[in-house]
Amino acid sequence: MSHFRGWFLALPLVLCACGGPAAGRAVAAPSPSPVAVTTPAPTPVPVPSRPPSGPQPVSGSASQIDLTNRARAARGLQPLASNPCLVAVAAAHAKEMASAGRIFHGDGVQQDMSCRLGSRQTGENVGETSGGADDERVFDAFMNSSGHRANILGGYRYIGVAWVVGARGTGYISVEFG
Numbered sequence: 001m002s003h004f005r006g007w008f009l010a011l012p013l014v015l016c017a018c019g020g021p022a023a024g025r026a027v028a029a030p031s032p033s034p035v036a037v038t039t040p041a042p043t044p045v046p047v048p049s050r051p052p053s054g055p056q057p058v059s060g061s062a063s064q065i066d067l068t069n070r071a072r073a074a075r076g077l078q079p080l081a082s083n084p085c086l087v088a089v090a091a092a093h094a095k096e097m098a099s100a101g102r103i104f105h106g107d108g109v110q111q112d113m114s115c116r117l118g119s120r121q122t123g124e125n126v127g128e129t130s131g132g133a134d135d136e137r138v139f140d141a142f143m144n145s146s147g148h149r150a151n152i153l154g155g156y157r158y159i160g161v162a163w164v165v166g167a168r169g170t171g172y173i174s175v176e177f178g
């Protein structure tokens with residue numbers, strides 16, 4: 001039976017130039033309008049009968065984006081567009097967590113800024129589930145946590161999501177916002 005680990009970390013990070021009028025608050029530069037991403041209903045990824053020897057990337061992160069955009073639409077917010085740079089940051093961090101066998105915040109929120117998305121605010125949600133990747137379960141947990149929900153419904157325009165399944169079949173997710 002799949003279960004969700006009982007805690008998450010949510011770290012919205014606000015960055016801005018030292019000293020100017022923007023110090024201490026998030027300022028977003030204009031950028032092109034995001035494109036909505038729609039995918040079929042999410043399905044949990046099954047765990048192989050024999051666990052793989054190391055962390056294995058999992059596709060299907062589009063369902064996490066779809067769940068995010070549905071929650072945003074229900075509140076009248078613009079959808080987030082998938083960004084390849086944020087996806088790469090998320091994939092590297094999910095693999096790092098799977099290799100370590102635990103969830104944690106790395107330097108993803110700093111790396112998000114290197115994607116040059118025109119935003120001075122980034123955020124990251126991380127989590128894990130036993131039994132492989134389970135977008136619905138982890139998304140429900142995110143929405144039931146004020147910090148994670150704040151990232152999902154925050155003033156972002158872009159998202160990158162990646163799951164990696166660890167050696168014992170545990171799914172590790174990193175969601176990057178920019």
